Amino acid sequence: MIDFSLSPSLMDLKERTAAFVREYVIPEERYLDEHTGFPAEKLKELRRQARAAGLFAPHVEEEWGGMGLNMREMSIVFEEAGHSLLGPLALNCSAPDEGNMHLLEMVATQAQKERYLRPLVEGEIRSCFAMTEPPPGAGTDPSLLRTSAVRRGSDWVINGDKWYITGAEGAGFAICMARTEDGQGQDSRQPRASMFLVDMDNPGFQIVRKIPSLDADFAGGHCEIAIRDCVVPEEAVLGAVGEGFKYAQVRLAPARLTHCMRWLGVAQRSLDIAAQYANTRESFGQSLGKHQMVAEMIADSATEIHAARLMIWHAAWVLDTGGNAKYETSMTKTYVAETVNRVVDRALQICGSHGISMDLPLATFYRSVRAFRIYDGPSEIHRTVIARQVLKSAAQVAQTEGFVPEGAATRPETTEAARRGEGL
Ligand SMILES: Cc1cc2nc3c(=O)[nH]c(=O)nc-3n(C[C@H](O)[C@H](O)[C@H](O)COP(=O)(O)OP(=O)(O)OC[C@H]3O[C@@H](n4cnc5c(N)ncnc54)[C@H](O)[C@@H]3O)c2cc1C
Incomplete structure (x- = not known):
């Protein structure tokens, strides 16, 4: 039986989120500037109010300071938050931070979680995810990934270019995808790649420009990044080497x-x-x-x-x-x-x-x-x-059950013609 009803506690959460967005968030929209975004001080205050309302970081495990909602519960809360572009920011569940928090929860070591996940959940820092590259690098086709990371002693040295990296300006760290070996990964269409946690103040990780774009009001914009001899320690590898994809x-x-x-x-x-x-x-x-x-x-x-x-x-x-x-x-x-x-x-x-x-x-x-x-x-x-x-x-169906085109079985004269190679 399919049950679409919401539990009383989820209904309560939905209504509280809707009320918060209506009363606290929407009135602040007038401060969202199409060029400069939303003032940091105002966001800080909204987040304080969201926390006080018990609506902060809904997607994160309670252990890390969130509400521990599952995906179905998130779909209710995120939709309500999404009534305003500022809602997810206020609740600290906006992109790209929300996806990065999820990845860190799943893959990061305890030390990496303490260093990156905790301040991210608490709203003290922002983050970005650096995968896309300018031509001829990775865009829709990730197998074109050109940014490379090679071992040097106990460090890794990353080189490459990235662009359209949302939120890079003002972020505390990036999760950067780089090719770590020649040869094939598990999926033969893709190279081996790894993820690295790179502090944004690393001198080898430079924002070249914030790309002027249609949707300029995203916090931190969409940035182009030059990665030149960017040295990171072994502890910067997120998860296992070669498992980036x-x-x-x-x-x-x-x-x-x-x-x-x-x-x-x-x-x-x-x-x-x-x-x-x-x-x-x-x-x-x-x-x-x-x-x-x-x-x-x-x-x-x-x-x-x-x-x-x-x-x-x-x-x-x-x-x-x-x-x-x-x-x-x-x-x-x-x-x-x-x-x-x-x-x-x-x-x-x-x-x-x-x-x-x-x-x-x-x-x-x-x-x-x-x-x-x-x-x-x-x-x-x-x-x-x-x-x-x-x-x-x-x-697969054709292989297991034999190929019988719909309707053909009831028209033996047509299938017979096909068998003789006369076409249909
Ligand atoms: C607002 C915004 C924010 C972004 N933020 C990030 C970010 O934070 N981090 C990050 O790493 N990347 C980010 N990106 C990049 C995004 O992931 C890429 O735009 C996306 O993967 C597509 O790659 P591309 O733009 O290089 O398109 P291209 O690879 O240049 O393709 C251009 C177009 O060609 C068509 N096309 C391509 N391949 C095929 C095909 N096989 N069949 C049919 N049509 C095809 C599609 O219409 C596609 O839109 C962002 C992009 C935007 C617009």
Whole structure:
């Protein structure tokens, strides 16, 4: 039996998160600047309030100062937090820190956790994840990874270039992916790679520039980084040498889904704003919402949000019950990223000129959400993964049960023609 009801304690958490975002976070949105982001002092205060409300670091184990929620519980809380772009920041569950905290919890040594995870959970520092490289390095295709790390005595020396590294400016440390050996890893399509914890004040790890971008209000921007003879000790290796791509999956599958959870909150708020406007604004003798074309936009958005939410809940359940959810998170990520873009766009259209003003958050949402169809795997790559899985399953069925094209068995004359090589 499928049960979609929320337990009383989860319902309470949902309502408390919603109230916190409404009362404390949304009023602060006016300080979110499209060029300079959100003032650090104001974020500190919001975090203090979130902690006082018992809503801090929901995804982290209680042992490390978090609330210890599972993925299904997170999907409820993150969506509510996501009603504002500042909500996840206030609760300290925004990207890329949230994914990095998860990875550190799973893979780091006790000493690394004390040094990096604890201050990250407490909100004292920020972090970044450095994987993507400028051409001809790794982008959608990780096998093109060029950044290398070689042993020198008891140290490692890293060299390479990275770009679009979110949050790098002002971060305390980076988790940096580098090729550590020639030859093949477990997956023959990928080189061996490892992850390194690099302090941002390492002189070999230099931010070249903050890349001007559509969504400039992310804390720390998206940065280009030059890594030149960057020396780190053996203790900087995160997990085992050569397991970098495996850990990237440990980080990416849940992080993909938590992105969806947060962005779903943006979609829901956009629809709420559009519906309010459609109820109150009149044109040609009736409210906007009574015009069929506006009603259709509202209905489509509500339906797609509902479908997106159920996909997130299901993928969360797969992860909670021990699955890797690669297939489910690919489908969910593609659908949610495209849905949120459509929903925000429709909301902006319904609100007319008011939609593009900075009086409403829609213009900021519109600028910010576009990139979600690219990062954590562009839609095209996820569609490739999904199609590959479907085709593989079909091939397996054909192998075990014999290939009988649908309908062909009932048309022996056609299959007979095919057998004779005459085509269908
Ligand atoms: C806002 C933002 C934040 C980011 N933050 C980080 C970060 O913190 N750390 C980090 O390491 N990276 C980050 N990235 C990089 C992100 O992970 C990459 O953008 C993503 O992996 C795609 O790589 P690429 O941009 O190099 O695209 P490319 O590899 O240059 O591909 C360009 C386009 O080609 C198409 N394409 C590529 N391959 C195929 C294919 N096989 N089939 C069909 N179409 C294809 C897709 O449409 C794709 O968008 C961020 C990106 C953005 C936009």
